[in-house]
Amino acid sequence: MGLYGLLLFLHILASIAIIGPAFVMPVIRRSARTVGQLNFAFGMTAKLAIMPKIGGIVLILTGVWLMIIAKIGLSQMWLNVSILLSLLMVVMIDVWIEPRMKKIIKIISESQDQGNEIPAEFGLLIKKIVPIETAAQVLMIAILVLMVVKPF
Template sequence: MFGLLLVVHIFASIAVIGPAFVMPIIRRSARTVGQLNFALGVTAKLTIILKIGGTVLILTGIGLMIITKLGLSQLWLNTAILLSLSMIVMIDGWIEPRMKKIFKLTAESQDHSKEIPAEFRLGIKKIVPIEIAAQLLMVVILVLMVVKPF
């Protein structure tokens, strides 16, 4: 049971990390309002993979903690859990609501062939530091899970 749970946990982490690193690149590649609207639609669909993968990741992680009887006794594990919760707050609390607002504005825009207005670009630029911080947290969490330094 441990082996299967670990494999599912690893695949779930790949399902979460992959889209999380690709989605900002997809959004930033848009040059017109129509492209931005399409990119936001694609990334909105990718968030479903993130949410399912994240849920599986949490459930399998809890299962692994129970099977190995580690519980919350390891500092590296507690740190990873705390960083994961911080990352979830960043993504669900800060990034996603702002992206929904920009998506709504682009969907309502009349001319999809013109360049992205400054207000949309500014909204996206404000999200970039939060996305980078969330991506860095993912890397740190991954390192903690693999290396188990303390």
């Protein structure tokens, strides 16, 4: 396995580190039925949040390095679209999802003393995040398809 193969392997591992938590954590959060389960789910989310951050850095570095080695630069349309979709996804996560999640975590931590019942406000806030999370997941799938298929 040469340098190109190693970089490609690391690039794929980094994409798994990003995609895995993005698909699993919303399912775990939505399945919680008590405040304790929600605290556990959000605690696990906080611990797993490092994976996409490290994966994102590795993904960018290996992607740029692969572009240099393959001498394709930004000449491929599939690559340009992938980069654009990736930037859109980052904005969605950082601007729309993260601030709302912080508000939800605050509500859950405040309601921990009030029993095991999940506050009604939680359901309303989660319903607002679900479409944004779904859109981010669809973008991830689109980026993955573009990277694998390289259609244009």
